[in-house]
Amino acid sequence: MHPVSWSARICGIALLLFHLPALAAGEAYAPFGIPLDFVLFGATLLGVALFHRHTLQVALAGLAVITAYKLEVTGFPEGAGLAGLGLHLEHEAVGLVNLVGLLLGFAVLARHFEDSGVPDRLPRFLPDGWKGAFTLLAMIFVLSSFLDNIAAALIGGTVAASVYERKVHIGFLAAIVGAANAGGAGSVVGDTTTTMMWIAGVSPAELVRAFVPSAVALVIFGVPAALQQAGLATIRRQFAPHARIDWVRVAIVAFILLSAILTNVVANSRFQGLSDRFPFLGVAVWMALLLSAPVRPPEWKLLPEALKGTLFLISLVTAASMMPVEKLPPASWETALGLGFVSAAFDNIPLTALALAQGGYDWAMLAYAVGFGGSMIWFGSSAGVALSNLFPEARSVGAWLRHGWHVAVAYIGGFLALLFMLGWRAGS
Structure with a gap:
């Protein structure tokens, strides 16, 4: 044993x-x-x-x-015993099925994007010096706004390993995770937490406000991280200059994302009652995947490993749904700020589930807090855990905090920027 x-x-x-x-x-x-x-x-x-x-x-x-x-x-919020458990699972079923469909679907979607050849062309746009490192972080930020933050972090890590010949500063690794999490905070398809909010009925337009603190944070942590990386290694220019883009795969990625977005808009605007009883979003993603499969077959072999991660998240979300949320601290900007620090040590998925069950948060502020806050420690977000598989040296809390100090400073700076510029907007 x-x-x-x-x-x-x-x-x-x-x-x-x-x-x-x-x-x-x-x-x-x-x-x-x-x-x-x-x-x-x-x-x-x-x-x-x-x-x-x-x-x-x-x-x-x-x-x-x-x-x-x-x-x-x-007992459960819906009642005691097995009957209460059954009613509780019935109440949570649509959200859980949607989450399973999206997580597995986005795993296949991310590989479509990686195989499209677009990541191979990204190094061509990197200037020399610290500006090149910062540009790479900005690219990761943009990628994560429409691609899962795990995929964005992995793509960024892969590009960094290539152009810097694996001489990547730990502070820059922390910044890669920060850029992936910050970019996904304002997009309903950029992070699992924002996808959960979307499924729960939070408007995508409401979450766009999270791009304000995310952009501020990108500048705060991006510049010192880029200087760290530029001091360690210079950009290698012998990358694949003739790499071709598979525009069919790019079109498939766009088709799947648009299918999900349009389905969610229509379901929540015209069939709001039915959306609580049927997983339209998860089904839409998989319908788009299956319809595009004859054109470019997806890598179905990714699903068994993705299923393990999905079961892990579903277990935590289900457990979080059973918590007595009426005993949580009241929703406020102070609570949201604190949840960001908590998410650095604990997974942000169950924290989001608890907040959604409680209600009353400024969802853009919460999305930024639990999304970007997890970047402060390497295991505080799925993007950090995934990137550490490429760079095992990142699996040190002490080294991460010592060299990635700018991420924590950026979290506070971005949060204060949102609070003072746009204020607290309590949701339902």
Whole structure:
């Protein structure tokens, strides 16, 4: 048995033994005034942060423990026992199916874009010196606005590894993740958290405001990160100058994205009642994928690995939906600012799910906070975890904080810019 597995089991057993008296009595327990639901949820997120190689197992185990506790002790928002669980899952089903469809669909979509040849042409537009490094970050920012932030970070990391011959500064790696997360914060197709808000009924136009703090943050962290990279290595000019663009694949990417956007607009404007009962968005993405498959076959072999990541996220989102949100701090700009720092240590997906269930947030401000805030630590966002697979040296919290200090400064600067320029706009 792997030692990490034993560590996870010991932690879980210790947690259950500590709370056994209350559980045996069938009473809700609140250590230090915190509902046990949140303690179990926090323990799950801590397990995800500590045991990176077993995140799916930790998430599934956490969901199982939380579900058992809700079944036996507190019940669900829709009722107690198995009947309450069934009603709760029925209530969450459409959102979860939409999320599964989008996550798997975007994994295939990202590979279409990578195979289009567009990433191979990007280095041709990079000037020399620190301006070239900053331009690369700006490109990642733009890519993430219409492509998943994980894909944007991976494309940016791949380009950086190529043009700098793998001599990439850790501060610049942090900036790549920051650019990917910042660019996705204002787009409903650029980040899983914004996609979740979109599915929940938040208008794409409302989230566009998040580009204001994201752009400010890009300048704040981008310049020092570019200077760090320029001081370490210069741009290599022997890249593939004759790389050709597959415009058919580019058209397929545009077709899939437009299908998703138009479907969401029509469903929420004309069939709002039905959109709560049928996963129009996820189905639209997959219909577009299947219709375009005869023209350029997708790489279906990506789906098994993508499914593991999807199950991990779905487990956390489902667990988050069971939390007693009426006991969360009231929605405010101070809470949103704090959630950004929390997202640096814990996954931003469940934080977003909790905020959506509670309501009342400025969704653009929250999208920026939980989207970009996770960039402050390498495992604080999916983009950071993905990029660390290309650059294992990034898997050091100390090095990330020491060399990527500008990301934390940029988070605060961007947040304050949004607050003072556009103010707090509470949503539903």
